[in-house]
Amino acid sequence: MSTNRFDDETLMAYADGELDAETSAEVAAAIGGDPMLAARISAFTRSRILAKRAFEEAVPPVPDALRAAIEARIAAMAAPVPEPVPDLVTAPEPPAEARGGTGVGAPGVVSLEAARQRRRGLSAFAPIAMAASIAAVVAGGLGWYAGGSGGIGATAPGADMIALGAGPAITEVLGAAASGADTALPGGGRVRVVATFEDAEQRLCREFEYGRGDTGVIAVACRQQAAWQVVFAAAGPTTEGDFVPASGMEALDAYLSGIGAGTPLEPGAEKAALSR
Amino acid sequence: MTSNIGPDLVALLPRLRRYALSLTRDGGLADDLVQGACEKALAGARSWTPGTRFDAWMFRILRNLWIDGLRRRRTEGIQDHMDDHEDIVGTDGNRETEMKLMFADVARAIDDLPTDQREVLLLTCAEDLSYREAAEVLGVPIGTVMSRLARARRRLSEATGAEPGMGN
Numbered sequence: 001m002s003t004n005r006f007d008d009e010t011l012m013a014y015a016d017g018e019l020d021a022e023t024s025a026e027v028a029a030a031i032g033g034d035p036m037l038a039a040r041i042s043a044f045t046r047s048r049i050l051a052k053r054a055f056e057e058a059v060p061p062v063p064d065a066l067r068a069a070i071e072a073r074i075a076a077m078a079a080p081v082p083e084p085v086p087d088l089v090t091a092p093e094p095p096a097e098a099r100g101g102t103g104v105g106a107p108g109v110v111s112l113e114a115a116r117q118r119r120r121g122l123s124a125f126a127p128i129a130m131a132a133s134i135a136a137v138v139a140g141g142l143g144w145y146a147g148g149s150g151g152i153g154a155t156a157p158g159a160d161m162i163a164l165g166a167g168p169a170i171t172e173v174l175g176a177a178a179s180g181a182d183t184a185l186p187g188g189g190r191v192r193v194v195a196t197f198e199d200a201e202q203r204l205c206r207e208f209e210y211g212r213g214d215t216g217v218i219a220v221a222c223r224q225q226a227a228w229q230v231v232f233a234a235a236g237p238t239t240e241g242d243f244v245p246a247s248g249m250e251a252l253d254a255y256l257s258g259i260g261a262g263t264p265l266e267p268g269a270e271k272a273a274l275s276r
Numbered sequence: 277m278t279s280n281i282g283p284d285l286v287a288l289l290p291r292l293r294r295y296a297l298s299l300t301r302d303g304g305l306a307d308d309l310v311q312g313a314c315e316k317a318l319a320g321a322r323s324w325t326p327g328t329r330f331d332a333w334m335f336r337i338l339r340n341l342w343i344d345g346l347r348r349r350r351t352e353g354i355q356d357h358m359d360d361h362e363d364i365v366g367t368d369g370n371r372e373t374e375m376k377l378m379f380a381d382v383a384r385a386i387d388d389l390p391t392d393q394r395e396v397l398l399l400t401c402a403e404d405l406s407y408r409e410a411a412e413v414l415g416v417p418i419g420t421v422m423s424r425l426a427r428a429r430r431r432l433s434e435a436t437g438a439e440p441g442m443g444n
Contacts, residue, residue, distance in 0.1 A: 009422045012429065016400070018407050047429035048401045050436060054382040055294065055402035062289045066307045070289065070314045074282035077318050 005030065006037070008044075015044035021227040029168065174206050174221055174228045179270060188212055196270040200260025204273050205231070207252070218252055220259075231259070281321045284330050285314055291403065295335055298398050299342050299391065309345070313338035332405055336413045339395075378436065385435035393428035396421055 006014075006027060013019040014027045031038050169185045173193065177183055182192045189212030196206050205222040219233035232255045265273060292313065296306035316337050317324070324333050386394060399410040400421070407425075411418045 008426045008430065009419075012426045013407070013422065016407075043433045044426075044429055047432040047436075050378075050382045051386065051397050051401040051429070051432060054379050054386055055398055057379055058383060059290050059294050060297065060303075062293050063307060066293070066311060067286070067289060069311055071286060073315060073318060074285065077282075 008040070011037070011041050012044045015041050016048065017229065017231070021225040021229070024229070025227055028171075032168070170208070170210060171221075171228045174208065174223075175274065178267060179206075179264070195264035196273065197264050198262045198273075204276075205259070205261065207256075220252070220255065281317065281324060281330065285317060285334070288331055288334055289314075291331065292334060292338060294402075295395070295398060296338060296342070298394055299339065309338060309342055312345075313341050316341060329405075329409065331403060332409050332413055335399065335403070335405075339413060381436050382432060385432050388435075389428050389431060393424050393431075396424045397428045397432075400425055 010019065010023065011027065014024060019027065027037075027041075031041070169187060170191055173183045173185070173191045177191075177193050179193045179195050182190055184190050189210060192209045192211075194207040194209060196204065199205050199222060203222045203224060205220055206228075207218070207220050210217040210219065217233055219230055221228045221230045223229075232252065289310065292310050293306055296309040296313075297303070300306045300309060313334065317334060320337075324330065386397065389397065396410055396414065399405045399413060400407065405413065407418050407421050411421045414421065
């Protein structure tokens with residue numbers, strides 16, 4: 001099977017989680033036997049993360065004059081909220097100086113950013129990854145990526161193994177195993193499904209842990225058109241016997257609240273949902 | 277119901293300006309562009325549908341304003357003042373040297389991209405817009421977003437020495 005079977009756009013879409021389920025499955029199936037294919041995918045995952053970080057490092061401060069001008073305009077337009085009165089009539093003086101000077105901490109300023117952080121796993125995760133030196137990734141499909149401790153692009157030991165071989169086997173476990181069950185994979189490593197829940201869009205999702213050697217992964221996969229897609233994963237070194245990277249939990253919590261994860265399903269409901 | 281977009285708009289300013297800089301590559305022009313876009317948005321706040329992505333809506337307004345302005349400048353024969361070109365690369369920050377070098381490479385590579393590739397990279401990778409959302413902001417088909425984006429990312433990979441030895 002040739003690496004050239006998939007063009008760059010397809011692999012990029014796979015890395016970005018934008019590929020349709022059917023083609024994703026084809027790519028996922030081909031990865032195991034084709035390291036070059038895996039390398040091409042991880043190059044796209046890597047370039048995404050690099051670009052994101054580079055842009056994030058380079059957000060220049062908004063000039064005070066610009067910020068003040070916009071805030072003044074907002075204040076002028078906002079007026080007391082909508083009675084059915086044309087709002088041109090009385091525009092109270094903008095409290096520009098209350099916000100303009102230092103600018104940064106104006107009330108309400110964080111709202112969108114906070115919402116965005118909640119919505120977007122990667123943003124929520126980035127600072128934690130930096131601080132805690134764990135490998136992490138948010139990706140669609142099984143295009144996992146490990147951004148390691150020392151810097152971008154370093155790969156945590158063992159993470160490639162996870163990316164290369166385990167996808168299909170994990171998918172099988174996700175489709176069948178009850179929460180709490182600990183399954184040894186044929187190719188090595190273990191999977192334990194932690195919980196099953198629905199996200200805000202009523203997709204069935206499962207939180208699971210994967211461990212192999214001294215590397216652990218905590219991840220979330222959601223079922224889309226009968227295929228399981230990993231939507232969140234954090235990998236890191238683990239201590240003996242405990243295969244969850246402790247530092248990934250915070251990121252996971254942030255991610256789960258971001259996708260509107262519901263309460264875990266009871267065993268009966270879980271079984272029914274899985275067989276649906 | 278009137279939507280009060282003010283707080284969201286203020287919160288979005290740094291990212292709006294970043295996008296503006298990426299389009300204009302000029303600090304003064306970027307400020308003008310951001311201000312113009314904000315004014316348009318405030319005047320037309322009712323046309324934003326709550327529940328949809330506010331940032332994508334703003335990016336589209338800003339971009340359309342830039343394109344309109346470009347067209348006008350071109351027809352009026354006025355030159356861009358590119359003299360005080362502002363580098364989008366941040367210079368401070370004290371991370372490890374290794375990382376700085378890496379980011380310097382990445383930032384330079386991004387800076388060297390053609391504008392159409394740079395903006396699609398920013399919208400998808402930094403702003404987390406989906407291909408479809410980016411296509412709507414840019415007013416181009418998804419296929420165009422994908423081919424520009426793949427090209428941009430191949431260049432980044434090349435520039436940072438992470439070519440998997442493939443690609444074309």
